[in-house]
Every structure is written in C-alpha cells, then in structure tokens.
Amino acid sequence: MIIPLLKVTNLSKSYDNIVGCKNISMSLYPGEVLGIVGESGSGKTTLINCLSGNLEPDRGKIIFSINNKETDFLNISESEKRKFIRTDLAFVHQNPRDGLRLNVSAGGNIGEKLMSVGYRHYGNIRSLATKWMNKVEIDKSRIDDLPITFSGGMLQRLQIAKNLITSPNVIFMDEPTGGLDVSVQARVLDLIRSLVNELNLTVIIVSHDLAVIRLLADKMIVMKNGTVIESGLSDQVLEDPQQEYTQLLVSSVLHV
C-alpha cells in the first residue's frame, strides 16, 4: 500500500463572506502530476495557496507524508512550517518576476535558494547553479547577468531552476506557461515535462489551458464556485466528462 504524499481533507477557506474553496479533499501520490482547472474565481489559486502555506485555511487537514514522516501541515509551529516550506515545497509563479529577485544575478537567484537550505560552499553553489542553468537551457555565460536582461521564457526557466535545485518534494505551479508566447510555451512545457520524468517530481499545476493539463497531468480536478465538481485521470475527465460544467469546458476548447 502506497501512502499518499499529500492528503487533504475537507479544506475550506473564505474571505469574509466570499467562498475561496470549500470542503476540498484529495490525495496525491509520489511522482504524480495533478492538474487543477476551473474558471477565474473558482478557487484554484486559493487552494494551492493553502496547500503551499501562502494562506491559512479556515478548516480542514493537510497531511504531507515524506520519507515515512507525517507532517500535519496546519498543526505545526510557525518555525517548523517555514522550514518545511523551504526544504520540501516549491512554488513556481505565473509571473516569474514574482518568484525571482530581478536586481540579483541569475546565479545569485539560484544560489540564494541553495543557501536557504544550508549550502555554504561558494564553489559548490556556483557549479550546481551552472548545472541547473544548463538543465533549463540557459547559456551558462549568462550566470552573472541580471534577470531583467532575460526574455520572458528565459525568466520562467530561471524560476523553474531556482525552485527545483533543492529537490523539493512537492512543486506547485500556478499557470507556469500563462504569460508566455505560444512558441515559448511549448518550450517551457517540454522542459517541465522532461524534468518531471527525469526527476520523478510530484507536481500540482494550476492552468486554465486544458491542453497543458492533458500533456502534463496524470490526474486532474475541476473546480467551480470553490468546490471540486469532478476529478479523475486527466484523459478520462477530458474525454468522458461526467459533469455539465466539465463538458462545457472541454467542448469550448478551440482546435487549430
């Protein structure tokens, strides 16, 4: 019996009287990619912000089981939580400018993340940073350049490198290809997919783009008005949707 890496039970979060997400329950197993889809305001971002520790939910349980160690995410001390977020979780923002420091060099951005989990040796940090620049297809000669000199696609790849370099156990991605040109999207998508396969990453990815979900996610959930209305294997939900809203969503996709 495999234990889920992440188990969420009845998670709810409201903003005053407005429902963010309501009674969300789900499990995620090691190496799985979970897609979250739904229209704007359906609670996708609220959900991953709660799961990644950016927001405090009102009710519910979040249990991470990593290396046979259970972490009751909502019932640990603030310092334990900070440490857990730093070492075990990663968050790739839609806008790479939210996940990077633009006035610090590319290598510095990556190095900072390594130092946050205890790396001290400058040579090691630099060589690891170089290796990861290479992995995300950024020329290593750009290591000392400021991110402001990077294109949108490069910035996103840099943000991905920064997040993955510490081998986090769960990676959250909020519309990682959302702000990119279509031509650049494919490249970032391809990169995410090959890293997921190579490193056996566990990922929760929010996207309104069903094609992105189809290509990246093993499982998906569909959200509407803060609740999960349908969930299952991505290809099953997309090919044989059981709910009216999911059918509408799937049938609204334009095919080129």
Next chain:
Amino acid sequence: MIEVKKVNKSFTLFNQNNAKITVFKNLNFEVNPGEIVALKGPSGIGKSSILKMIYGSYIIDKGAIIINNKNIATLSAQEILKLRKTSIGYVSQFLKVIPRISALDVIMEPLLNSGDNKNNAYKKSIKLLKDLNIEKNLWHLSPLTFSGGEQQRINIARGFIKDLPYLLLDEPTASLDSRNRDIIINLIKAKSNRGVSIIGIFHDEYSRKKLNVREIDLNIETKH
C-alpha cells in the same frame, strides 16, 4: 486475459438538451493470451469506446472489465495509472505529443518512465524505428512535422516499445501504404506470438485476414 462482463455505456450530453446516447448494453466478450480480437461494426457503434473503457479513459457505467484480476470499473486513478504502466499498451488513432520533442524521445519515454536505463531505451527505440522503416534523418525531429503515415508509425512504436501483456490498437493500419501495413501486421503478429492479448480495430479486410483475428461484430453483440 481480458474479460468484458455485462458492460453498459452511455453518454449524457448536458449541453445538448441532455441528450442521452446509449452505446451498448450488456456487452460481453473475452480475449485470451495470444489472441487477436477485432472489433467490427459501422462507425459510431462504439469500437473506440470499448478500447477507451479498457484503458480507463472512459467511465464504465455498469458491469466489469477484468484485467490481471482487477476490475477497471472500480480502480482508483492511481491504480489505473499503475496498471497501464505495467500491463496495457494503447495505440490511439492520433499521435498526441508536445511540440519540439523528437521522435526518438517520444518512443523512449515509456521505457524511461518505467525505470529502464537510457542506453537500453535508446537501443530498443532505434531498433524499432529501423523495423518501422522510419528514415534516419527523421529520428531527431518532432513527429508533429511528419506525414500521417509516419506519425502513425511513431504512435505504434510508442505503444509497442514495452513488453506488455495487453495491447489496444485503434486503427493501427489506417493511412499506411501496403508495405508499411505489412510491417505493422508482422509486429502485431510477433506480439501475439509472445502471448499478448490484443484487441484492435482494423478497418481493412486484408489486415484482419493476415492477422487471423477473431471478429466481434458489435451489431450483433450489442442490443440497443
């Protein structure tokens, strides 16, 4: 062995006046190891739906589909993912891949995902590309730029690269010229000789004959 027992399937189209389409009721058949079963019947009768239900990408409304003593109808998403990885190969009608990924990588991926080492996966994939008569200068290009027949062969390679006990083939010989069709037929035969249970949709009499299939006529098997 694959057992399809008393399976019902229908679709409810909520956004089209809740139209309910019944595909089949009380469908029963089985496929033994080494056997090739061909689903027959006019377009729209549900041939692809059967393959998709076995693969878990369509919900089984009622009844059971048993593979490896497991009932697909009641498995959780991660159990289906695992069963696919260890047991079921599926060649869809059309190739779906990310732009930019080379044909070779597309074929190697299922092996790498199951933990095969890169060198091994590479060798196996190259051999299959050669067997499938794909020109060497195409190996490192994205199959999205290929012709229909070439794309189909890449799709087949991806489905055939692993040694799995069950194979689902959705029109594997469509859009191929006669020479390439024969190549595919021989590959399917080889799988069957190794004891693989195969269910396919073959649009042409020639392939069905060459493969010595057992036909299941859905016009007769499914009562509407």
